[in-house]
Amino acid sequence: KNQVEQSPQSLIILEGKNCTLQCNYTVSPFSNLRWYKQDTGRGPVSLTIMTFSENTKSNRRYTATLDADTKQSSLHITASQLSDSASYICVVSAGYGNNRLAFGKGNQVVVIP
């Protein structure tokens, strides 16, 4: 069964500090991996997509990495801001379609001043 495991489940960080979120997956066949940000009471919003050949991709203060050999991805948040408080969801595509996605449970991040 395709599975996506995220860690830590939740964390609290001080404003201005960095943090790294982990995503391990057992999905086959692998097509791509996407990180979403979900603010409380809102729908998820895509941050970045990683394909098999990509190792690192940045989007403002968010940097995603992918190691397709070990089936691991990380999302690094640099110089955190209060607006980074959210759930970050790792989603892995097992094949071509958006109907073949495996969702992680999310990393809950709380940034405190």
Next chain:
Amino acid sequence: NAGVTQTPKFQVLKTGQSMTLQCAQDMNHEYMSWYRQDPGMGLRLIHYSVGAGITDQGEVPNGYNVSRSTTEDFPLRLLSAAPSQTSVYFCASSRDSSSYNEQFFGPGTRLTVL
């Protein structure tokens, strides 16, 4: 562009009642889908549609019906509500069914079944 809109935002039902959750998008997207999000679980696919007139079941379709008569609208019908259907429901759309195309999510409908 309003993006993906959902109504209502909140709803309380009694067991056995039926209702329709509305979803609309103004981006001319072919692909639309419905998910439910429960505490401690990842999003789960209920139904999806690759275009007007075409729908298919996702991972957890029991107790739900959908139709897609237009490109813009994709309503989700609860036939006879049960407490197990208490959840937050998200509608999403993407340009087509390829997973390389980002899905845009609506703001969600929080449903409580008593």
